[in-house]
Amino acid sequence: MSGFLKSSIGRKIAMAISAFFLMVFILQHFAINILSVFNPDAFNEVSHFMGTNPLVQFVLQPVLIFGVVFHFLMGFVLEFKNRASRRVSYAVNNGNANSTWMSRNMIYSGGFILVFLVIHFIDFWIPELNIKYVTGDTSGLLADGSDYRYFEELQHKFVPLWRVILYCVGFIFLSLHLLHGFNSAFQSVGGNNKYTNSLKGFGKAYAVLIPLGFIVIALFHFFNNSH
Amino acid sequence: MKLTLKIWRQKNAKNKGKIVEYPIDGISPDMSFLEMLDVLNQKLITEGEEPVAFDHDCREGICGSCSLYINGEAHGPDRRVTTCQLHMRKFKDGDTIFIEPFRANAFPVIKDLIVDRSAFDRIQHAGGFISVNTSGNTQDGNAIPISKHAADEAMDAATCIGCGACVASCKNSSAMLFVGAKVSQYALLPQGQVEATDRVQNMVAQMDLEGFGNCTNTGACEVECPKGISLENIARMNRELIKANLKG
Numbered sequence: 001m002s003g004f005l006k007s008s009i010g011r012k013i014a015m016a017i018s019a020f021f022l023m024v025f026i027l028q029h030f031a032i033n034i035l036s037v038f039n040p041d042a043f044n045e046v047s048h049f050m051g052t053n054p055l056v057q058f059v060l061q062p063v064l065i066f067g068v069v070f071h072f073l074m075g076f077v078l079e080f081k082n083r084a085s086r087r088v089s090y091a092v093n094n095g096n097a098n099s100t101w102m103s104r105n106m107i108y109s110g111g112f113i114l115v116f117l118v119i120h121f122i123d124f125w126i127p128e129l130n131i132k133y134v135t136g137d138t139s140g141l142l143a144d145g146s147d148y149r150y151f152e153e154l155q156h157k158f159v160p161l162w163r164v165i166l167y168c169v170g171f172i173f174l175s176l177h178l179l180h181g182f183n184s185a186f187q188s189v190g191g192n193n194k195y196t197n198s199l200k201g202f203g204k205a206y207a208v209l210i211p212l213g214f215i216v217i218a219l220f221h222f223f224n225n226s227h
Numbered sequence: 228m229k230l231t232l233k234i235w236r237q238k239n240a241k242n243k244g245k246i247v248e249y250p251i252d253g254i255s256p257d258m259s260f261l262e263m264l265d266v267l268n269q270k271l272i273t274e275g276e277e278p279v280a281f282d283h284d285c286r287e288g289i290c291g292s293c294s295l296y297i298n299g300e301a302h303g304p305d306r307r308v309t310t311c312q313l314h315m316r317k318f319k320d321g322d323t324i325f326i327e328p329f330r331a332n333a334f335p336v337i338k339d340l341i342v343d344r345s346a347f348d349r350i351q352h353a354g355g356f357i358s359v360n361t362s363g364n365t366q367d368g369n370a371i372p373i374s375k376h377a378a379d380e381a382m383d384a385a386t387c388i389g390c391g392a393c394v395a396s397c398k399n400s401s402a403m404l405f406v407g408a409k410v411s412q413y414a415l416l417p418q419g420q421v422e423a424t425d426r427v428q429n430m431v432a433q434m435d436l437e438g439f440g441n442c443t444n445t446g447a448c449e450v451e452c453p454k455g456i457s458l459e460n461i462a463r464m465n466r467e468l469i470k471a472n473l474k475g
Contacts, residue, residue: 007435
């Protein structure tokens with residue numbers, strides 16, 4: 001495995017596999033979150049299931065954490081190595097003539113997503129771990145026991161305007177990252193031929209619609225709270 | 228045409244180079260870019276200065292010798308042409324033109340605009356060939372039935388002239404378009420199957436050894452390639468490598 005990861009193509013393929021995993025995760029995250037707009041009770045039920053199911057908590061969650069950490073670390077390693085492969089840079093380089101801004105700046109869109117993820121973890125994941133595994137409350141109920149706490153916590157988080165703006169900007173960067181990343185991942189695993197052309201359109205749609213959906217959810221709760 | 232040229236001058240591989248400005252006049256829009264440099268060099272020689280060193284050979288876009296990074300693009304602003312096929316009508320009177328060598332650690336500058344691209348030769352030596360018995364009873368290649376589609380794709384890959392524009396254009400100095408084309412031209416044909424596993428493994432290993440960067444699929448190489456080599460060749464190389472590693 002270490003030999004495979006030392007090869008340039010091996011690293012590409014490993015990045016692509018972790019990207020596929022994260023894209024599937026983002027899709028399921030969105031599917032759960034959109035429930036909070038249409039059906040808060042269903043959102044509560046699913047959140048409680050995801051938060052307490054041993055398979056999700058102790059198998060899928062560690063795999064997810066590994067996938068996230070691997071994708072970021074490998075991204076930084078590749079960027080460092082790639083920059084080092086051209087010691088003397090060009091006096092004039094017209095990158096816009098041959099490639100998209102998104103494709104050349106994955107490190108910046110990825111870097112902002114990392115900052116966003118840290119804030120997101122502090123907002124939701126760490127308090128969740130604290131409630132369940134430090135204080136030992138796995139009931140998922142509000143203090144008065146009247147209902148599940150997940151929907152109310154979500155609404156509460158999207159009261160401050162600064163957080164809503166920060167999340168929206170985070171999702172815009174996620175979209176920019178995916179606009180290159182989705183099709184790049186398929187190319188890396190060898191998926192570029194006449195049969196995969198339709199994937200390119202699907203990739204662009206995924207890269208725009210899923211982050212846009214997350215923005216709609218954040219804005220929905222912000223405006224819902226303020227009225 | 229009256230132009231201002233800003234050209235990278237570097238005495239030798241060890242010397243630190245710099246951009247030097249040369250005003251030039253009387254350039255015809257019908258001249259090729261290399262003819263314009265010939266005019267400059269004639270002027271420099273007349274004035275007792277060292278002429279600008281640059282690579283060239285066939286001057287008809289098939290040898291892969293000429294290079295040059297012109298105004299921030301490999302082989303200049305035109306598409307599907309090498310520098311020798313680029314004409315001055317692509318520029319405007321009064322323009323300032325930056326001319327730099329192809330840059331990558333794996334392509335060290337030898338002098339001025341000439342870089343050492345022998346890394347590509349070593350990658351070819353590592354596996355870019357098929358072994359054929361040349362005892363006198365060699366089978367005619369045309370006797371082997373090959374589908375038109377495969378033959379066309381192999382020919383498209385084989386049109387790579389190994390100029391290195393892909394490396395020069397890539398923000399990561401990756402050579403994967405070149406190696407992808409060289410792997411593909413054999414992988415698509417029956418003659419290439421016998422050594423397919425070793426070929427892709429050895430060529431990729433040599434590519435990594437030469438210090439080229441990792442491909443991040445920006446697609447700049449495909450756009451700047453004077454022969455229009457497709458990114459599909461990189462995907463095919465990746466598939467070939469996965470297949471080879473699974474075989475062991």
